[in-house]
Amino acid sequence: MNEHRTSIAEALGAFVESKSVTFACGGTIAVASSNDDAADGTSSQLLRPFALRWDSVTEDGELSKLSFPVNMNDDISNANLLKLVKDCQPASFGYKGADVLDESYRKAIKLDRSVFSIDFCPYESGIVDTIAQMPAAQAELYKLNIYAAPSGFFKAHVDTPRSNTQFGSLVVSLPCDYQGGQLIVRHAQHTVSFDWGASTANNTSATAMNWAAFYSDCEHEVLGVTEGYRVTLTYNLYCAAGSGDLTGNSPAMDVKLLPLYAKVKEALAQSDFLQYGGLLGVYCQHGYAHTTSEGAAKLPGILKGSDMAIYSVFKGLGLEVSVKSVLDILNNSLFDPSDYDDYMSGEDNSDGDIDENTETKLRKPRWWDGSYLKNIEGDVVVAEVGGYEESVEEILGVSGARQSDVLWLTRPIHGNVGMVHLTYGNEAGINCLYTHAALIIEIPPASRRTDSTDTTVMA
Ligand SMILES: O=C(O)CCC(=O)C(=O)O
Ligand SMILES: [Fe+2]
Structure with missing residues (x-):
């Protein structure tokens, strides 16, 4: 032979035979803009626009709301985005069992899940069904993070597992224009780059929901954001008891x-x-x-x-x-x-x-x-x-x-x-x-x- x-x-x-076949997966789902015909939810191709609401610390009692996709040409949209940025706190990371703030390792800001709500659901959009083809999966919202230009980033790390049944992480990038900020995921000698804002041909950051899921033992990092705001939701993925036969039809993958x-x-x-x-x-x-x-x-x-x-x-x-x-x-x-x-x-x-x-x-x-x-x-x-x-x-x-x-x-x-x-x-x-x-x-x-x-x- x-x-x-x-x-x-x-x-x-x-x-x-190794787990490498699916150590990471991802996809893109276009989101209708608010003045789009499809925004009423009649189109199955587009996700309807959605809104983030949060407890504002800067403006007492005032309703804080940002609609996605963020329209950078719209003054109100821009002002709301800046208000959100002001209301976020510096994002820490776990190191030897403690929460550490160190801007030389991670430069990002965050909202804890207790202070915001969002009417986007990873189940509705088919993302969890797609991931569930790995093992049966359940996604639990963890944080909202913002990596802002000129230098938002997160150096290579492995996520801290939050329970014995956590098997991975899901990152969903909300439609808001930015450049840079590639998510790099590594497993053994293999690397996958999720490059949602990079080149013009590929630039779906403003108009689509981009997502990536990966196993907990994968090292990953977020490269520097060079323009705009990279707003993400992170979810912990847990094993769920039998989600049954799946259709195998996963347009999001x-x-x-x-x-x-x-x-x-x-x-x-x-x-x-x-x-x-x-x-x-x-x-x-x-x-x-x-x-x-x-x-x-x-x-x-x-x-x-x-x-x-x-x-x-x-x-x-x-x-x-x-x-x-x-x-x-x-x-x-x-x-x-x-x-x-x-x-x-x-x-x-x-x-x-x-x-x-x-x-x-x-x-x-x-x-x-x-x-x-x-x-x-x-x-x-x-x-x-x-x-x-x-x-x-x-x-x-x-x-x-x-x-x-x-x-x-x-x-x-x-x-x-x-x-x-x-x-x-x-x-x-x-x-x-x-x-x-x-x-x-x-x-x-x-x-x-x-x-x-x-x-x-x-x-
Ligand atoms: O935003 C991302 O792409 C990943 C963020 C991340 O690694 C984390 O929050 O642990
Ligand atoms: Fe991470």
Whole structure:
């Protein structure tokens, strides 16, 4: 086997198996301006404008209110923004268990959640549903922060976890024009930059809600704001008990920002990576009811967490991805693993009637010797309990089973199996075939790989 091909696949596999696939994610949701037609909430594309209200310390008893998006050309809007800035206090950070104020480390101002309210809700806008595809998530408002030009920033740090169930942080940047202030998130040797105010082409800071979420163990920093006010809400993300099947339809998520996107793109650009094309396989991390026809019909829509992220990244790069059921031969009592090599080479001498023409073409998967790839989109065969007797080969034959040469990036996750029940052999018993759900990606030959389709499709 070509060594380079193996090393790229191994690196990609290690990346997929690590949490790095989704150590950070983010997106952009455009917000209607207050004189926009869409401001009445009739457009599903735009978020309606919203307002921040706070206890003013500078003007006793006066109602303090700032509407978003902030219109820098409007005198009232500008005056309200400056009033907000005046009412904020210097933002501290945690250091060795104490709250520390040190402008050489963090230059920002803040409002505690007890003194403001805002009619923006990260649930309503779909952000929490998107994050919930990582683990099930609950977002709790923490602070409002302002990083102001010329020098608002926050040096590299890791957020202090506020409970055992906190798994990450969510930062939402409210629509208010600014430049600089990139949020840089790092995990292992990987870095993602959320650059919402930087270049003109990319400048959504004034008109959109930009957000980023990342795991608690990610180091992150806010680079210096060079112009304007970067107003953010921070939320703590907690694990929540089962949020159930998600639609998988997350318009707020930008797959290009997922760290895996760049890794896969890099691999595809190497002409000696699957030079002649082939199939990549990734075992799903989560369990699905993929062996029942109702369950299978919902895939890939209900993929969860990193499975959905991996699916979306490959789809986003214009590749064909499908969810397949992989028969776990080594864990199935119906197969004697010692027969496996013979079986695969077409020299099977057992009683089953194996179609030699098909089977001799079959080859072993690379990293794991027990897979039998079966199409899940067709019916998964569930033999009648107590019904007629069939051999495994007959049953698999009916479903168009085939063993393909798959380059597996990961190994199956122990326990994440679905079952196909069937009757087998001469006994009137019920046996189970264990299967794993896996993502199978068709990689075209290097000569037909275009740069990238640059779409941001989600399932
Ligand atoms: O505003 C941001 O982008 C991140 C702020 C931050 O890191 C924090 O508040 O801990
Ligand atoms: Fe932070």
